[in-house]
Amino acid sequence: MTETSTRRRTRSGGGAARRAERSAVSFETAKYIERNIPNFEVLTEEALEIIETNAETILEEIGVNFVNNPAALQRWRDAGADVKGERVHIPRGLARELCKTAPASFTQHARNPDRNVEIGGKNLVLAPVYGPPFVHDVKGGRRYATMEDFRNFVKLGYMSKWLHHSGGTVCEPTDVAVNKRHLDMLHAHMTLSDKPFMGSVTEPSRAQDSVDMCSILFGKDFVQDNTVLTSLININSPMTFDDVMMGALEVYAQNNQACIISPFIVGGAMAPVSVAGTLTQVMAEVLAGIAYSQLIRKGAPVIMGAFVTSIDMNSGAPTFGTPEASHITYGAGQLARRLNLPFRSSGSFCGSKLPDAQAAYETANSLNMGLLSGVNFMLHACGWLEGGLVASFEKFVMDADQLGALHKFAAGVAIDENAQAMDAIREVGPGGHYLGCAHTQANFKSAFWRSDLFDYKPFETWAEEGSRDTMALASARVEKLLSEYQPPAMDPTVNEALAVYVAEKKAAMPDSLG
Amino acid sequence: MTETSTRRRTRSGGGAARRAERSAVSFETAKYIERNIPNFEVLTEEALEIIETNAETILEEIGVNFVNNPAALQRWRDAGADVKGERVHIPRGLARELCKTAPASFTQHARNPDRNVEIGGKNLVLAPVYGPPFVHDVKGGRRYATMEDFRNFVKLGYMSKWLHHSGGTVCEPTDVAVNKRHLDMLHAHMTLSDKPFMGSVTEPSRAQDSVDMCSILFGKDFVQDNTVLTSLININSPMTFDDVMMGALEVYAQNNQACIISPFIVGGAMAPVSVAGTLTQVMAEVLAGIAYSQLIRKGAPVIMGAFVTSIDMNSGAPTFGTPEASHITYGAGQLARRLNLPFRSSGSFCGSKLPDAQAAYETANSLNMGLLSGVNFMLHACGWLEGGLVASFEKFVMDADQLGALHKFAAGVAIDENAQAMDAIREVGPGGHYLGCAHTQANFKSAFWRSDLFDYKPFETWAEEGSRDTMALASARVEKLLSEYQPPAMDPTVNEALAVYVAEKKAAMPDSLG
Secondary structure, eight states, X not given: OOHHHHHHHHHHOSHHHHHHHHHOOOOOOOOOEEOOSOOOXXXXXXXXXXXXXXXXXXXXXXXXXXXXXXXXXXXXXXHTOEEXXXXXXXXXXXXXXXXXXXXXXXXXXXXXXXXXXXXXXXEEEEOXXXXXXXXXXXXXXXEEOOHHHHHHHHHHHHHOTTOOOOBSOSSOOTTSOTTTHHHHHHHHHHHHOOSOBOOOOSSHHHHHHHHHHHHHHHOHHHHHHSXXXXXXXXXXXXXXXXXXXXXXXHHHHHTTOEEEEEEXXXXXXXXXXXXXXXXXXXXXXXXXXXXXHHHHSTTOOEXXXXXXXXXXXXXXXXXXXXXXXXXXXXXXXXXXXXXXXXXXXXXXXXXXXXXXXXXXXXXHHHHHHHHHTTOSEETTOSOEEGGGTEEEHXXXXXXXXXXXXXXXXXXXXXXXHHHHOHHHHHHHOTTOOSXXXXXXXXXXXXXXXXXXXXXXXXXXXXXXXXXXXXXXXXHHHHHHHHHHOOOOXXXXXXXXXXXXXXXXXXXXXXXXXX | OOHHHHHHHHHHOSHHHHHHHHXXXXXXXXXXXXXXXXXXXXXXXXXXXXHHHHHHHIIIXXXXXXXXXXXXXXXXXXXXXXXXXXXXXOOTTHHHHHHTTSOSEEEEOOSSGGGOEEXXXXXXXXXXXXXXXXXXXXXXXXXXXXXXXXXXHHHHHHHOTTOOOOBSOSSOOTTSOTTTHHHHHHHHHHHHOOSOBOOOOSSHHHHHXXXXXXXXXXXXXXXXXXXXXXXXXXXXXXTEEOHHXXXXXXXXXXXXXXXXXXXXXXXXXXXXXXXXXXXXXXXXXXXXXXXXXXXXXXXXXXXXXXEEEEEOTTTOOEEOSOHHHHHHHHHHHHHHHHHTOOEEOOOSOOOOSXXXXXXXXXXXXXXXXXXXXXXXXXXXXXXXXXXXXXXXXXXXXXXHHHHHHHHHHHTOOOOSHHHHOHHHHHHHOTTOOSTTSHHHHHHHHHHSOOOSSSOOSOHHHHHHTTOOXXXXXXXXXXXXXXXXXXXXXXXXXXXXXXXXXXXXXXXXXXXXXX
């Protein structure tokens, strides 16, 4: 048992807590991916240098806007930037220098220390879809998301072996007032799962609520000394840092909590139509954003984010799983490694309205590029549908199943004597059959990754069972998982303290739409 | 106009031919992919050396069987191998030495010289599914394939922009006698398409028929001087070279026609359950097979093939798009490059019974690994369903559409001044919008790859149009393409000579089942 868990167990104290822990059903979760494979790189050294040089030119000559945030402007002035109105011109090299105090890697703690994740280096941490206002399932169709949907997604995430992180806004619970829903969402993550999770960013005060609830869950001292939240700070591309997102960033950085600092770009709309141009703007934006986080608190953990889609120039719709998005993601990974910072990108991206073949082609393209581009934190790793407007129950379990394949691929190729299998080849010989040989018997259980969802049956069996497509199989799996859900063990006193906090906070303010 | 096409035009002569060419509708075909991206490599130098050393040990100590083929055994004896019964023990280094006379790259000529393909180097040539006894479409379901289905697949392949090759047995026309169907299949490729194609391998005499029909199509001299067929020679893994396949190989090599020499391996059954063990066996098998092709004729063009699937150890079913298959494909690519030979692997592999999400995940995984592993000739690049038992009409057009994305990705990232887009970033500035800027206007047409099949419409429009999934969209596309098909221009005298050859050959023998 680690020191962390001992401390928490000690704090929780009572016999009820221990009894609850003993009786709880445990669902297996894989360790985050530790890559034993190289990264794929599309940009030459020369291209990288051009992009980095141009990014510095943007920061110095064009500048970035910090909107409605006089304190931020003052911080930039103090750091040596040239501030004109709300436009911050950052002298060449300054932003990159400021970024150096951000850690190359950090631990995000979970309330179950076995679920702690290390974000950075060769690691890949997988988290579910974030932000959709709608949900979809095969039986109920597309509809506005509710808090009940939210809780169900958290349960599915908790039960998904290949998901390391509970995520944040897995869907927008539109039946709860905008100014209160973060409380219910955090409460769900904290109680229905024991994996790490994300904080609210829609208001600085809600970021503070997130930190305060973590102080109840983890203990106040623990939160001040450790990172227990990773939250998503979007930059308003091009080159605009609004006061709401920056306000949330300020709260998190001050409290040593992690932020993904991420441009959100539909290519051709919020950035140039070219890959190199987009990467240049992304680079300038993350340099400014990460530098700003370090102005708040040197050493505050951050992740360099790049959310970039291509666009269908016929309709203006964002498009997913496309070659241009792959180019950008691979390139952004190279730029992040040169900054020596954790990298967030990719996900189960698709534009399809259904979890059908289009969805799967686009998603598989995105997941593969995410793995090979060196992503360290993959938000949206499962459940994304219809350009992110929809969280799909079926696609959640489909994608989560595919994430298992990423684990196996990332483990690389064994080359020890057992893997060389020369004894097996000698034993079987020309014209023989390997199924019964000793090497096969000794190794078959772990030799091949196997989907928990896909159909591997003979055609006749499959037809007799109703000729179900992947959507139908996934629908059955969602139902089965939710019916088997049991919450992770939790100290009831902490659970109650969280409930009281949420109730009091909600009672103290009227419902609001913003 | 190239010399090649001039010669053929001159040969065809008459005014009817020229009129036919003028009135023909032309369908656009992309040039084969010339990669401007690196290869992804999973094996270390040390692992590669171990595998190569072990492969030589297999050849020397265990040996390979050349079955029912005394002439082959004599050739091996003459080359210095130690032959015991039908077992050929190849001294360490001999097979690799023999492989050196095989060309690193070769041109396969098409009757339309614009469709010639260069196989090897950084190139990737895409060919459709090969071998399924069944076909499937959404309306007609799964059924035995007929010659009519075969012709329809050839038409679809001809009309597919991203397919460079017409393939071979795109499905097995089960309504034609086994000993005659190769004639109809070749006739279909030769007349319904003008892309390069494959020859028959099910009997040495059918390989000879393939060469003879090419002599009619291209001219006898042309065929002796140029490669006009690439055919698929499977090795009976483990380590067995049967007389039928070797007989076909002998015919092709003698005639300077190309062969893919390819183990066909369901991992755990025909090779060890481990990746390294499978690669070792693959290496030994292709070394022996390619060396043998060079014993027939030094310099005969060959492709190193690796068809390897994983297996579901619960059911024994082969599985596709899995991490182990990717490891093997990436590793085989590295081994092929060290042999300095063209590499064949990957395809639109899946185990699904329908062109649904499972099919698309598995296929996208396979296509991506094919592109990044350095494959030079990708058979099965579209249309594969249900472990290769089924050629799917809908999946053919779905996959063929995705092949377009491979082209764009393989082109790499431009970094010239236009791509850097600094003028656009200056013009738009913080908080602006790129859609209307000069750079976007100048570049948007070619900036982003766009599917010709997928749905990019808003949800409401999509719902009004019937909420169609990808299968339904693909079904409509298949119907549209087939209704718009027009054959490529062809000299009617050649067409007639081919028809006469086929009719006479068929009349000269009774129907047979083998």
